[in-house]
Amino acid sequence: MTISAPVEDIEIELLLEALNQRYHYDFRHYARASIRRRLTQARIQLGFASLSAMQEALLHDAALLPRLLNYLTVQVSEMFRDPGYFRALREQVVPHLKTYPSLKVWVAGCSNGEELYSLAILLREEGLYDRTLFYATDINPNALVAAETGIYSLDLIRRFTENHQKSGGRSSLSDYYRADHGRAVFDRTLRERVVFSDHSLVTDAVFSEMHLISCRNVLIYFDRDLQDRAVGLFRDSLVRHGFLGLGSKESLRFSAHSAAFTEFVRDEKIYLRQGA
Known part of the structure; x- marks a missing residue:
C-alpha cells in the first residue's frame, strides 16, 4: 500500500508551480517550513478556505499577486x-573601498530600503557616496516602491538612531530626514545614485563589477x-577582492562556492572574494 503525501503538501507544490508558470515568480526552492507558514498566513488573512482555492484565484486574478507576494517575501x-556589522564595514571594509576611484554596491533583497539608506548614510559619512553607484533589488514591487519613497514611521526612528550611533555614526541621523505628520521622510539626495530594480536571486543574472554586496537575512x-x-551569483558579480556581507545566522561554510571566499570579519559574516 502506497501512503500518499499529505494534501496540504500537494497543494503547496501545485500553488508554487502555478505561481512560477503563470507569473514567473519561483519560490519552489525556498525553505519549505517558511513557505508553509507564510502561505498558511496568507490563506487565512486573504480569506480562502484552502490553498487550492487560493491557487485558483491566483491563476485567474492577477490583482491577487502583489498581495500574496507581501506574505511570501520578507519585509522585516x-x-x-x-x-556591529556596519561598524565593521566602516572600520575594516571602507579603508579598502577608498582605494577605488569609483564603487558599485549591490543591496540584494533590499526590502523597504532600510539597509540601502544605512549604507548610503555610512558611505556619505566616509566621503564615498559621490563616487558610489548603488543597486537596490527585490522581487517584491511593493517593497521597491516603499524603498524608493524612503518614508518610515517616526515610531521607528529612536531605534534607528540608536543603531546608527552604535555603528560608529559620524553625524546625527536627524541630519538625513525631516519629520512630517508622524513620518520620517529621508533626504532624496540619498537615492540620487541608486538604481532600484526588480531582481530574483532564483532566476536572474549577475550584476557585474560589484565592490560590495550586502545580502543579509535572505539566504x-x-x-x-x-x-x-545565490552565492555563485554573488561570486560572479564581485570584482576580485570585493566584499560580501551576510546575515548573522548565515554562512558560506557549506556552500559549493566557499573556496572562492575567505572570512574577512568572521564575527560579522563579511567575506572577501578571492582572485581568479
Whole structure:
C-alpha cells in the first residue's frame, strides 16, 4: 500500500508551480517550513478556505499577486540592523573601498530600503557616496516602491538612531530626514545614485563589477541548492577582492562556492572574494 503525501503538501507544490508558470515568480526552492507558514498566513488573512482555492484565484486574478507576494517575501528590517556589522564595514571594509576611484554596491533583497539608506548614510559619512553607484533589488514591487519613497514611521526612528550611533555614526541621523505628520521622510539626495530594480536571486543574472554586496537575512529562507545558486551569483558579480556581507545566522561554510571566499570579519559574516 502506497501512503500518499499529505494534501496540504500537494497543494503547496501545485500553488508554487502555478505561481512560477503563470507569473514567473519561483519560490519552489525556498525553505519549505517558511513557505508553509507564510502561505498558511496568507490563506487565512486573504480569506480562502484552502490553498487550492487560493491557487485558483491566483491563476485567474492577477490583482491577487502583489498581495500574496507581501506574505511570501520578507519585509522585516531596520536601519543599521546589527550595528556591529556596519561598524565593521566602516572600520575594516571602507579603508579598502577608498582605494577605488569609483564603487558599485549591490543591496540584494533590499526590502523597504532600510539597509540601502544605512549604507548610503555610512558611505556619505566616509566621503564615498559621490563616487558610489548603488543597486537596490527585490522581487517584491511593493517593497521597491516603499524603498524608493524612503518614508518610515517616526515610531521607528529612536531605534534607528540608536543603531546608527552604535555603528560608529559620524553625524546625527536627524541630519538625513525631516519629520512630517508622524513620518520620517529621508533626504532624496540619498537615492540620487541608486538604481532600484526588480531582481530574483532564483532566476536572474549577475550584476557585474560589484565592490560590495550586502545580502543579509535572505539566504536563510532558501534551500541548499538555491543558496548555492545565490552565492555563485554573488561570486560572479564581485570584482576580485570585493566584499560580501551576510546575515548573522548565515554562512558560506557549506556552500559549493566557499573556496572562492575567505572570512574577512568572521564575527560579522563579511567575506572577501578571492582572485581568479
